Each structure stands twice: as structure tokens, then as C-alpha cells.
Amino acid sequence: MESDRPYLGMSGIGHPCLRKHWHDFRWCSEQAWEAATLYRFDDGHRSEDIMAERLRLVDGIELRTLDPATGRQIGFSDHGGHFRGHADGIVRGLRQAPRAPHIWEHKCVNEAKFRKLIKLIEERGEKRALDAWDNTYYVQGQLYMHYSGLKRHYLTCATPGTRDVTSVRTNYSSDAAWTHIERAGRVIQAGTPPERVSDDSSFWLCKWCHHAELCHGDRVARVNCRTCLHSTPVTDGRQDGTWRCEKLRRDLPVEVQRKSGCDQRPCPHHRFISQLVPFAEVQDASAEDNWVEYRNKSDDRLFANGSGDLQHTSLDIQRGGKLITDEWLAEVKKPLADASSTSARSQHNLSIPWSDAANAGTSWLTQLGQDQASDNAK
């Protein structure tokens, strides 16, 4: 599984669902890739290298794939460094416009999609084909032109194995670029999930979306700094993609965000952004004591996201889901819970057997490590 991207990508912002972008940016859901998908990614990377080699063989073509100032990919950044993209290259010397430098992007697609592009070029002409073919690629190209200051884009497209190749040039559109820069800003600045592309879980984009169970169902988001109501992406005066914890009043390096901060897993101060607990509704909250009370929509019982004896950590809620208030489960597991803690049980049946409350003051991983160490001694 790939690590979550620390930034919102220019390559994907053309996707129509703002909520998907927000969920991605906030690392809300695991994404497991099938092997076939990983092979396709790999084929795409190889195809890009092959295409770059072929372009360089053409007389008069000059292709740069690295930024000479940094020796790294040609990159662009905005919104405090939270919105980023990396172009495949800049090409000059094309037969159609020999002096004009173009942003170069390469895509490797299946045969059907390849044929569709050929048809659109025939029907609409080269300059209007990309927009009609794939809006996400079109927007990506517009943003790279915008941030580089170049006015032309050159997309090469190949079938798997780079056997068949075509190309399409596109002009810069300031309107298209600004529309999506503004959309990216809305995603980054939003403290709660933006609107869905559809309220119908059977809508085709939702059926393919890895956030669907969180968005349309009962699955709780993952526990990390970005799903915590105390975190904020900093956009004023900095360009390094900084996140800040308002609870601990400190900046959060990416690795700390992944560990949910505080050098503990999970951070004891984590409290969910309430919309990321979809099976419940907020009833009350205390900023001073750092707890949020919810009503479970499935049984009307109350429970709290907090760190006191009578409250649930975020990890409890993430693992327990809507069973967090289930009386029967709590009763069945009661002997285990009692063995772990002598503290009074909650009026809301707050303690479940895998609750970290039983290990108050000790992180879950630390406890696991202690259990393993004691087993190893046997």
C-alpha cells in the first residue's frame, strides 16, 4: 500500500467530488491496491521513460524532465505548499510549433481509451480533444501551464507496452486553471467535509470510491492528526505544507501526523472531526476538557470521545463503530474489562473490551509491547 500523500495533488483535482479530495487530503480511508492496478502504474512509469527516450531521438526536440535548479522533477506548489504537482517535462522543437515550449505529460491507457482519443482528435480537432477525452488530465495540464507560465501543453498517449502512440496539443485557459485553484483552496481550508458529488451511494463515482463506506455508510475514519479536530493546515505566509496542532500548540511534521502526534500511537488528545463518525450525532462538547459527546443513531445511546474513565478514545470508536454502545457486547466481554480495570463503568456502557481506557496513561502499542515481552519470557 502506498503512503498517504502529504499534499493535495494537481494531478487529481479535476475529479468532480470535493469531498473525495478532502477525504484524501485528510487521510480518512485506507486504500488497498489490487496487484493488477500496481502493474498498470508500473507500466505507466515505464511507458513514460520509453516515450522520453523516443522524443529525445527526434531531431530538433529538446526535452527537460528535471528542474536544472534542483536536479529534481519539475514541481509546482500553492496554498501554503498543500497543493502540489509534478510535470513529466517541458518539451520544445515540436513540428507544429517549433519555438514554443510545451508542458509535456505522458499517459499510458488501455486500447479503448486510446481509440477514443484518436476519434476525438478526428472529430473536434487536436486543440479541443483533451478536454472532451479526460477532464482530470485536462485540468492537470491547465494547472501546470498556469504555474509554469507556459501557454501550450503537449500530451503523448500510448497503449500498454507503448506499442501505439498518439499526441494532442492544448492551449492554456486561465478560467479552467483558476476554477480548480479555487476548488483546491476550498478543500484545503475546509474544517469539515465539503458537499458530496452525489447523495446516492449507487452513483457511479461513489461505487468506485474507496471512501464510500465512510461517506454513505457507517465506517469511522482512520485515527491520525488529519482526522483530529485540533489540526489545521497552515496556509498563511508559509509554503512548506505545514500542519499545526492547536491543542499542543506546535507544528506537526508529516511523520508525526502519521503517528497521530505526541510520539504515541495513537495520540491521547485525538478527537474526531465529528462528521468522520458517521453513525453518530454530536450532542455536547467541552473544549476545555477535550471531549465530545455523541448520540449513536442506531440505538439512541450516548457515548463520549474523550480520555477519561467513562469515555472512549478515538481508537475505541474507530474499531467499535456503531457497536460502541452495544449492551450485549459490553456484557459478554465484561469479565475481560473488569479484569483490566477496577474503575466504575459508564452510564453509557462506554467501556468495550478493546478500550484503551483500561490502559489509561499507557499507549496501545506500549501495552502490546509489554504483553509480547512477558510472553517471550515464558
Ligand code: SF4
Ligand atoms: S463516495 Fe461519492 S460522494 Fe463520497 S467521497 Fe466518494 S465520490 Fe464523493
Ligand code: SF4
Ligand atoms: S491533538 Fe494529537 S492527534 Fe490531534 S492534532 Fe494534536 S498531536 Fe495530532
